[in-house]
Amino acid sequence: MDGRLIQELEVLGGEIRPASLKKCDEIIIDQPGFRAVIALWGGHLESFIPTGQEDLLFQSNNEGGEGRFGRRHFGVPVCWPWFGANETQSDFPAHGLARYFRWEFIEAGRFKNGDVKIVIRLASEDHPLIEEMWPFAFELRQVFRFSSKGFRVNFSAANLSDKPMPISEALHTYFHVSDNQTAEVHGLDGVTYVNKFDEGRQAEQSGMVSPCDTLDRVYLSAPEQCEIHDPGLQRKLVIVTEGSQSTVLWNPGKKLAEQRTDMEDDDYRHFVCVEAANALNNTYDIPAGGIHQLKMKVKHKPLSEE
Numbered sequence: 001m002d003g004r005l006i007q008e009l010e011v012l013g014g015e016i017r018p019a020s021l022k023k024c025d026e027i028i029i030d031q032p033g034f035r036a037v038i039a040l041w042g043g044h045l046e047s048f049i050p051t052g053q054e055d056l057l058f059q060s061n062n063e064g065g066e067g068r069f070g071r072r073h074f075g076v077p078v079c080w081p082w083f084g085a086n087e088t089q090s091d092f093p094a095h096g097l098a099r100y101f102r103w104e105f106i107e108a109g110r111f112k113n114g115d116v117k118i119v120i121r122l123a124s125e126d127h128p129l130i131e132e133m134w135p136f137a138f139e140l141r142q143v144f145r146f147s148s149k150g151f152r153v154n155f156s157a158a159n160l161s162d163k164p165m166p167i168s169e170a171l172h173t174y175f176h177v178s179d180n181q182t183a184e185v186h187g188l189d190g191v192t193y194v195n196k197f198d199e200g201r202q203a204e205q206s207g208m209v210s211p212c213d214t215l216d217r218v219y220l221s222a223p224e225q226c227e228i229h230d231p232g233l234q235r236k237l238v239i240v241t242e243g244s245q246s247t248v249l250w251n252p253g254k255k256l257a258e259q260r261t262d263m264e265d266d267d268y269r270h271f272v273c274v275e276a277a278n279a280l281n282n283t284y285d286i287p288a289g290g291i292h293q294l295k296m297k298v299k300h301k302p303l304s305e306e
């Protein structure tokens with residue numbers, strides 16, 4: 001690790017935890033108002049804890065699947081360049097490649113208003129296996145922005161090849177909730193969704209989503225803002241996206257959770273994934289030489305606050 005970066009991180013009250021997750025470093029930022037952890041393995045924002053509160057992001061005690069494409073369930077995995085199963089290669093991992101490779105830490109500093117900034121990067125040329133599996137040159141960046149009020153993830157993908165690159169994607173955010181039975185997702189009333197737990201049938205959302213149990217839905221052409229209300233924690237999370245046409249809601253429910261060995265049986269009770277995505281009808285091409293940005297901003301507030 002570059003000495004300048006380590007110094008920049010120290011100025012922010014940060015540190016590197018060497019080779020701590022799947023043989024990759026983790027970056028830890030401890031500030032008076034929050035603690036954030038970023039894993040370079042998979043380029044995950046793993047954890048964001050505002051001082052005096054519980055994590056905004058879910059953490060599983062399960063170490064996750066083993067092997068090259070084993071998955072862990074926590075934080076904000078990035079699904080890119082495909083969301084779900086690969087359309088032509090059934091042996092390729094679900095949810096793309098970005099989640100399974102080591103990203104590079106390239107910048108630590110502050111925004112003008114004092115918010116903490118961390119930048120990480122992944123390029124196709126960094127790993128021969130990426131080049132084998134995906135026939136386009138690219139560079140990805142994630143700019144993380146932290147303050148005591150919440151966090152932002154600004155994900156950008158540059159197509160460095162000379163042909164259009166087909167993309168489906170998600171910031172597959174595992175939000176921590178005290179109890180999925182009482183948690184509510186607001187802001188999707190009237191939006192059409194594809195229900196993957198009902199053979200892909202379409203339906204229209206009526207009112208809020210609660211309980212957040214056994215859900216696998218892609219809301220199409222979804223609004224940019226939604227909220228998770230958590231009566232148990234008396235907290236609400238306001239989620240604002242940009243560059244995202246779809247919002248995915250996912251919770252495996254009891255039966256599926258128990259079938260999975262990469263998850264604890266009752267993990268599903270403590271998270272709901274609300275994902276800034278472009279999936280199904282909302283997939284798109286990044287033109288040759290073009291860039292696309294996908295952003296998610298999350299603020300926490302007391303439930304009683306307007």
Ligand SMILES: O=P(O)(O)OC[C@H]1O[C@@H](O)[C@H](O)[C@@H](O)[C@@H]1O
Nearest residue numbers: 071073095172196216217248250
């Ligand atoms: O890859 P993970 O983290 O286990 O998540 C899997 C789930 O991710 C969701 O985004 C999909 O909509 C589900 O269909 C899928 O089962």
